[in-house]
Amino acid sequence: MTDVVLDGVSKVYPGDQRAVRDVHLHIREGELFVLLGPSGCGKSTILRMIAGLEEVSEGTLWLNGGVANDLSPRDRNVAMVFQEGALYPHRTVGGNMMFPLEVSGSDRAEARAKVTELTRALGISSMIDRMPGTLSGGQRQRAAIGRALIREPSLFLMDEPLSSLDAGLRTELRLEIAALVRSTGTTTVYVTHDQVEAMTMADRIAVLRDGVLEDVGTPEQIYQDPATLFVAAFLSSPPINLLQGTAWAVQDLGVVLELGPQRLTVPWSDPRSPSLISLHGRTVLCGIRPDALTPVHEGTPGRTLTGRVRVLEFHGHDWLAYAEAGIPTVDANSVGAQRKAATAGAEQARAVPGGLGAFGGRLRGLFGRDGSRLEPPPEEEHEGHHRRSDLIFTSGTRRPDRGEEVRLEVDLDRMLIFREDGVRITPPRR
Structure with missing residues (x-):
């Protein structure tokens, strides 16, 4: 587990295009923290800076008490799930989930046991021998989440993992994801534009608008006691x-x-x-x-x-x-x-x-x-x-x-x- 601190972090693209503006944020160890806001507000950019996929233009990023601005993605011990579950098409569901353990040199028998246990928790145990091309969107996303979780990272990053699924499946999966990450105790940063996802899953929520942090608090706090009119309207x-x-x-x-x-x-x-x-x-x-x-x-x-x-x-x-x-x-x-x-x-x-x-x-x-x-x-x-x-x-x-x-x-x-x-x-x- 780890905590994340953004100390005056900004992201500036060529042409002085500021995607993120002077964000101060502390994501606590073991917390399921949601970055919420409309499209283009900077939430995915923050996630990518935490992952090391984007450089921090200004300010300091701290991971588990150490400055991480110049750390490579590999050295940050993070696992990431994107909007579309990126699975290896030539590997089965079980093979995809086994891959991180194979790379790390884990014992093969123990690795198989972990895969079996996690596919059961995700409700995809019957698909363990199927190829990604034969799965539905929801099934592929479950497998991608499982592949990320099985690594037991210190930080779990999720970039709108449910946005491409239908409403019924989103409801089912958000409950499973929240329960899974809480059971592991892994610090999780979850990006979404869906207020229902944020309110039902988060320990705390940060609301962003045009790269500016508008409000941070528990779901109850930002709904009942919002800092700005924009937050009150967005969560309504x-x-x-x-x-x-x-x-x-x-x-x-x-x-x-x-x-x-x-x-x-x-x-x-x-x-x-x-x-x-x-x-x-x-x-x-x-x-x-x-x-x-x-x-x-x-x-x-x-x-x-x-x-x-x-x-x-x-x-x-x-x-x-x-x-x-x-x-x-x-x-x-x-x-x-x-x-x-x-x-x-x-x-x-x-x-x-x-x-x-x-x-x-x-x-x-x-x-x-x-x-x-x-x-x-x-x-x-x-x-x-x-x-x-x-x-x-x-x-x-x-x-x-x-x-x-x-x-x-x-x-x-x-x-x-x-x-x-x-x-x-x-x-x-x-």
Whole structure:
């Protein structure tokens, strides 16, 4: 086993094309660590630098406490599985899995026993004497995984090994892979663009975007407490509601979030309110997952949004509804796209000391004591809307009617609030 440390690692290709930007990352010994992100985000490049197939342009790569920048792939004791299982076509499944042991000079009887045991664990024992050309894609990939595992490497690297398989087989294999690598205790770095694979397999996940590390944490942490709006949106199925609004601090209410024609109120008791004060009069972005919106008959003032049901989707266990609400929405891919921080979310919105302070007089001119507007806000133009101004919500087994007007209670504690650049207004808890 080994641990992996990337200390300010970057990869620069000719023409100053930066595929990876100043990544700081510690992959712990024995961990199943997933690199997650869209195509072209740099996750496979990081994997190849760890394997020694790509040179590190800047920074230091450490393997098991030693600098590995100049180590050859052979000296790193890593095993790698690619998208397509690269098997020797002239060898059987058993012969492919035996090959690494033959090269290392292992005892032949012991090697056969290990192959037999591993093919049984992978569910391919009946195919041990078959040639790769007679196998399905899933069977070939199992054999490739077995050939990598049988070497007992100190580090196991997997580059989207399930991406070419059908959905049912991916589900089956991801469970087997996770169980196998955990049973061996081998440090594993797994690359995928599939959020379900990442969430179900990983001990921890690193989310990448345009070569920049956006967030690192356990699946629960980055889902429930994401550092950036991009992470919140990428790890969301069904899609998270990304709403654009303006924050107004109101002395006797809290911070009013003006979302187009609708409003939510974050009370002063909320720990996010000091950070929101500093954003008074400025754009904020709110992330609300569909299951954080509950249809109600009478909503609580300051916690309720309304809309008219436009589209319905039946998902078997519940209904997913899209309600026209008139609230501006934003595209996660356009928010913060030019931000070049090495680790997003490290910044914290500056709280304004002393409560409302100098804002007090202006606030009384903007809102009455009940929060009603006394004068209109300045008009602003915003770009990046990626869909209609719908609120997406789940309604359980009850099927709403198209055209029905609904009231949706918002779980404010679960609502995520971001600055205009997509960074959380308060840092995530890690």
